[in-house]
Amino acid sequence: MALLSIEGVSKSFGSHQAxxxxxxxxxxxxxxSLLGPSGCGKTTLLRLIAGFxxxxxxxxxxxxxxxxxxxxxxxxxNTVFQNYALFPHMSVQxxxxxxxxxxxxxxxxxxxxxxxxxxxxxLGQMGDRYxxxxxxxxxxxxxxxxxxxxxxxxxxxDEPLSALDxxxxxxxxxxxxxxxEKLGVAFVFVTHDQEEAMAMSDRISVLSEGRIQQVxxxxxxxxxxxxxxxxxxxxxxxxxxxDSAHGFEIVFAPADQSTNRLGVVRPEHVRILREGDxxxxxxxxVRITAEVAAVASIGGTTDIHCTSLGYEIVARxxxxxxxxxxxxxxxxxxxxxDDIHIIESERS
Amino acid sequence: MINSRSTVAALVFLPxxxxxxxxxxxxxxxxxxxxxxxxxxxxxxNYARIxxxxxxxxxxxxxxxxxxxxxxxxxLIGYPLAWYLVRIVKFxxxxxxxxxxxxxxxxxSNIVRSFGWMVLLGRNGLVNETLQMAGLTERPxxxxxxxxxxxxxxxxxxxxxxxxxxxxxxxxxxxxxEQASADLGASPAATxxxxxxxxxxxxxxxxxxxxxxxxxxxxxxxxxxxxxRVTVLAVLVFQQYSSxxxxxxxxxxxxxxxxxxxxIIGISSLVSRLGAR
Numbered sequence: 001m002a003l004l005s006i007e008g009v010s011k012s013f014g015s016h017q018a019x020x021x022x023x024x025x026x027x028x029x030x031x032x033s034l035l036g037p038s039g040c041g042k043t044t045l046l047r048l049i050a051g052f053x054x055x056x057x058x059x060x061x062x063x064x065x066x067x068x069x070x071x072x073x074x075x076x077x078n079t080v081f082q083n084y085a086l087f088p089h090m091s092v093q094x095x096x097x098x099x100x101x102x103x104x105x106x107x108x109x110x111x112x113x114x115x116x117x118x119x120x121x122x123l124g125q126m127g128d129r130y131x132x133x134x135x136x137x138x139x140x141x142x143x144x145x146x147x148x149x150x151x152x153x154x155x156x157x158d159e160p161l162s163a164l165d166x167x168x169x170x171x172x173x174x175x176x177x178x179x180x181e182k183l184g185v186a187f188v189f190v191t192h193d194q195e196e197a198m199a200m201s202d203r204i205s206v207l208s209e210g211r212i213q214q215v216x217x218x219x220x221x222x223x224x225x226x227x228x229x230x231x232x233x234x235x236x237x238x239x240x241x242x243d244s245a246h247g248f249e250i251v252f253a254p255a256d257q258s259t260n261r262l263g264v265v266r267p268e269h270v271r272i273l274r275e276g277d278x279x280x281x282x283x284x285x286v287r288i289t290a291e292v293a294a295v296a297s298i299g300g301t302t303d304i305h306c307t308s309l310g311y312e313i314v315a316r317x318x319x320x321x322x323x324x325x326x327x328x329x330x331x332x333x334x335x336x337x338d339d340i341h342i343i344e345s346e347r348s
Numbered sequence: 349m350i351n352s353r354s355t356v357a358a359l360v361f362l363p364x365x366x367x368x369x370x371x372x373x374x375x376x377x378x379x380x381x382x383x384x385x386x387x388x389x390x391x392x393x394n395y396a397r398i399x400x401x402x403x404x405x406x407x408x409x410x411x412x413x414x415x416x417x418x419x420x421x422x423x424l425i426g427y428p429l430a431w432y433l434v435r436i437v438k439f440x441x442x443x444x445x446x447x448x449x450x451x452x453x454x455x456x457s458n459i460v461r462s463f464g465w466m467v468l469l470g471r472n473g474l475v476n477e478t479l480q481m482a483g484l485t486e487r488p489x490x491x492x493x494x495x496x497x498x499x500x501x502x503x504x505x506x507x508x509x510x511x512x513x514x515x516x517x518x519x520x521x522x523x524x525x526e527q528a529s530a531d532l533g534a535s536p537a538a539t540x541x542x543x544x545x546x547x548x549x550x551x552x553x554x555x556x557x558x559x560x561x562x563x564x565x566x567x568x569x570x571x572x573x574x575x576x577r578v579t580v581l582a583v584l585v586f587q588q589y590s591s592x593x594x595x596x597x598x599x600x601x602x603x604x605x606x607x608x609x610x611x612i613i614g615i616s617s618l619v620s621r622l623g624a625r
Contacts, residue, residue, distance in 0.1 A: 052527050072530040073539075079531045085524040089546045098542075099532035146532070 001064055003028040003186050004049065004154055009058030011044055018044040020210040022058070028153060031180055031187045033197035036207035037233070042190045045207070046156050049188065051075045062154065073102075077154040082162060084143040086131035092118070092142050093127035099150045117149040118142075120179070137168050144176075148183060155180075157189045161196065173199055194234055198222075206230050222266075224341050231264045231343065238265040238313045248284040248337025255310030262343040267316035269339035272304055272323070275330040284337040288313070292329040306333060382599035394600035408608060411580040414495060415564035416612075418502040422559045423552060425503070426510030433511070434518040450508050458505065462572040465501045466492060469573070493575035501569040506562055510555035517551025518544075553620065557613055564609050581605045 002025035011019040019041045026032045034042040047053040049060060051072030060068045067075055078099070087095050093114050100110035118124050121141040131139055140160060147155055160176075161169045177200050180187050191197050197204045198218040206213045206221060206229075214226035225231035231239060242261040243253035253259050275289065290308035297303075304315045304325050313333060317323060325331065385391045398404045433450075437443040453461060468474045469491040476488040491497040521544060529539040567582040574583075581601060588598030 050527075050531060052530075072527065073533050073535055075531075077531075079528070081524050081528060083522070083524060085522065085528040087525060087528070087543060098529070098534075102533040102535075102538060146528075150533070 002026060003030075003063060004188070005059075005061040005064075006045075006049070007059045007061075009045070009048060009055045009060065011041075011048060011053060011056050018210050019048070019055075022207075022210075022212055024205055024212060024215065026154070026186050026188060029184045029186055031177070031189065031200060031202045033189045033191055033201040033204045034207060035191055035194060035197040035204050036213075038192060040207040041210040042192075042207050043158060046079075046158055046188065046190050049154075050077065050079050050156050076152060077156060078147040078150060078152040080143050080147045080155065080157040080160045082158045082160065084131075084139045086139055086142055086146070088131055090130075091127065092123070092129050092131065092134070095131065095142060096127075096146045096149050099146060103150060113149055114145075117145040120148070121145045136163055137172070140164065140172065144179070148179075148185065151183070152185065154186045154188065157187060159190055159192070162191075162193075169196070176200065206233065208233070225264055225343065227343055228262060231262075231341075236267055236314065238267065238270065238311070239263070240265065240309075240311055240313075242342060245342060248286070250286050250337060250340055252286075252288065252309060252311075260344070264341040264343060265313075265335050265339060267303065267314040268301075268318075269335060270313060270315035271334040272306070272315040272317070272325065273332045273334060275332055277332065281334065282336075286335045286337055286340065288333040288335075290331055290333050292325050292327050292331055294327055295325055306331060308333065378595075378599045378602055380599075381595045382603050385596060394597050395604070397597060398600055398604055407579050407581055407584060408604070410495065410578060411564050411582070411605070412608060412612065414498060414502065414570070414580065415560050415609075417499060418506060418563040419556050419560045421499070421503050422507050422510045423514075423556060426507055426555065427514055427548075427552070429507075430511045430515035430518055434515050450511055453505070454508055458568040459572070461505060462501055462569045465497070465504065465569075466572055469497050469500065492573060493577040495578055497573045498570045498578060498580075501573045502563050502566060505566075505569060506559045509558045509562070510552075513555035513558070514548055514551045517548040521547050549620070553617065556616075560613065561609060565605065 004024075004026040006022060006024045009019055009022045010017070022041075022045060024032075024045075034045060036042050044053065048055050051067070051070065055068055058068070059066055062076055086092075087098065090098070093111065096114035096117050097110040100113045101107070105113065115124065115127065118127060121144050123138060123141050123145065126134065126138065126142075131142065134142065140163075143160070157176075161172050164172060173196060176187075189197070189200065201218065203215060203217055204221055205215045208229050214221050214230045216224075221230055221234055225234060225237075228239065231237045240263045241253040241255070241257065241259045242263045243251040243257075243259060245251070245261070250263065252263065281287070288308050290306035290313060292304060293307050293312065294305040295302065296305070300318065302317045302319065302321065302323075304317065304323075306313050306315060315333060382394050383390055383392070385393060429450075433443055433446055437446065470476070471488045471490075471492075473491075475491065476485075479485045480488065491500070525543055525547070526539050529543045530536070534542065564580075565582055566580075567586055570578065570580045571583050571586070574580075581604070585598055585601045585605065588594045588601060592598070
């Protein structure tokens with residue numbers, strides 16, 4: 001039985017439908033990210049699970065128990081808020097002890113548990129401070145300590161790292177993941193940052209326009225996106241309409257003739273050869289003649305933008321070398337047949 | 349440098365000048381008068397006259413009793429009112445109308461509003477008629493000329509100040525703090541007393557200080573609603589300045605009022621600060 005089970009949940013704000021028939025299961029100890037652009041409904045879904053909003057339709061269960069209409073303060077889960085929501089009039093220690101106190105622990109026991117949770121996030125010495133005296137990263141840790149002090153089975157995190165700078169964010173990603181594994185808590189983690197989701201999650205649920213587009217681990221949604229939205233949102237992709245496909249004999253249709261099948265090719269899977277260079281080709285390879293339009297080096301990789309059939313196709317090479325390709329060069333783009341992921345019945 | 353320094357000097361000097369001219373100078377004049385007699389000789393006789401007399405102590409007691417009770421009632425009525433305006437009203441236009449209704453009386457004269465209450469609180473006024481019609485009392489209550497009558501008038505006049513300060517404090521509370529409290533298992537009542545209420549405490553304190561200071565120094569409302577039967581310090585001060593022309597005794601009364609007011613505000617803020625620990 002899943003720890004958290006969401007079935008057919010819908011939520012509207014006035015005439016705007018924020019969530020449409022969303023279903024999702026989260027197993028005990030699992031790290032699931034809700035990933036999507038802003039306005040996709042991921043935060044709404046989190047608030048429904050936390051109990052700050054009530055679903056119009058559908059059921060939410062925890063450990064098999066229906067909590068759809070249970071108020072937030074009786075739900076067996078905790079939340080890390082985007083802005084941390086630390087109580088400004090309480091010391092760090094009192095902030096963290098707040099949860100145990102409300103669930104009936106005595107003053108001494110609550111203080112002990114708070115100290116324990118604070119040392120778990122590396123803030124053992126900060127108990128007497130007030131939230132405003134801490135840095136953003138420290139406040140983030142206090143919020144985390146406060147949320148785990150009651151040892152919930154399920155922790156909801158609403159873009160907890162979005163306010164931190166890049167370096168700190170990277171470090172917190174690792175620490176958060178370690179903490180999650182150490183405590184065995186299931187995380188539902190809202191983020192709009194796909195790298196963050198990829199780096200941390202067991203499974204990612206991609207949302208757009210109030211619907212779950214695809215659920216899977218990072219490799220699955222990257223290699224086999226379920227639809228055009230996921231293909232474009234996760235990583236970069238060359239999207240080419242497919243005219244016919246028999247096994248690996250794939251023929252692309254020109255850009256102005258969209259078909260109901262779409263081929264997704266990641267830039268790193270496009271090999272680029274000089275025209276007439278037929279070395280190292282296998283029979284599974286699909287070949288496209290193209291012309292180089294632009295060459296751009298970005299850090300560790302070099303992108304070669306080519307035009308063919310009215311598409312702009314990007315081929316990515318590792319390293320700074322552009323391989324001598326210049327705009328205007330006639331080239332052959334080679335894609336291994338099994339690197340072309342086909343999305344059926346997708347209108348472009 | 350010279351330019352910016354002179355700008356700073358001007359910026360400091362102008363408010364200082366204003367403060368000196370309109371606050372310090374009059375205060376000094378009053379205070380000096382209170383410590384001298386009619387011949388300009390320094391004396392403590394004016395204060396001795398006040399502090400060694402039981403009548404004056406009873407006036408002081410009445411004044412501050414009215415001030416404290418007015419402040420408490422204003423907070424008790426004002427908090428729910430502010431809650432209604434900030435948390436319950438959903439339509440912005442209705443909220444705006446409520447705030448206008450709340451503030452509008454402040455634009456009319458105190459005298460007019462106090463006269464209004466004289467009419468309402470009289471033996472055959474609306475209040476007594478309503479109470480009798482509802483069968484709550486048999487004979488008309490004597491409200492005019494009692495502390496209760498003054499209290500009603502003061503609460504009515506000063507209520508907007510607490511509603512505005514508490515409403516402002518309530519509106520500033522980040523909603524996620526209350527959600528975090530609920531998330532950590534606090535019942536709605538626990539969330540109110542442990543999160544919402546402490547965070548509105550500065551608003552309550554600000555409103556309370558305004559109301560208390562205005563209530564103990566109020567002249568018009570007590571003068572009109574007391575019918576001469578209840579005397580407060582401000583009425584005594586007014587009599588000395590306007591009818592008796594004894595600026596020395598009147599000045600001492602004014603300084604007494606100021607010192608007692610500041611002492612009570614000081615003590616209460618000290619108590620609340622110790623209580624918050």
